Amino acid sequence: MNSLQAALNNSQDENIPAPVKKSKPKVKKQAKKSSRADTVLVGGHFAPDVKKQLRMIAAEEGTTNQALLEEALNLLFRKKGKKAIL
Template sequence: MKNALQAVLDKASAGDDAAPAPKSAAPPSPKPARQAAARASPRRSAPAAAGNDAVVAEATPRFHRPSREDKRLVAGHFAPKVAKQLKLIAVEDDTTVQALLEEALDLLFAKKGRARIAELLKS
């Protein structure tokens, strides 16, 4: 299944006498191209395609977040009710979900007899 942007690009590259899209149709969203650029690794080479805005977006360097430097993402998939409850606790405690997850992991490490986060960061 193709998205609207890909269909427009396919028609343009075909160069045939295809009828233009009706005026009432909404213009294609650039969102898929941005998502593809966001998922692309800076270590991978961008595909060579002339005139493709996605290639330009992939070639530009990603936004640098100093707070994430030397960090790794630890994630999980949970039911929406779980995510909502976690966010509510963060609001009630005037903190962030990040801080709550750090607290939860610290308690888990202690329960399992492992080094706590503060101890891991010392070494």
């Protein structure tokens, strides 16, 4: 009888689901404002050599493609009689 009772107890234990642990609600951290906030992408499609040359100039001058493009756009704006924006 003890073995029958033990078998019944074991089978009942197997059917009982494990208790669910309640996790604490996660507090959302406020996201940092992106450096790209309030900006738009201005781009174009060019030959691969354009990208290579731009990167080479940036490396030689210790600057970024972004800074070189800003400089180029400001020169274009001035040439066309517009005020520099960047």
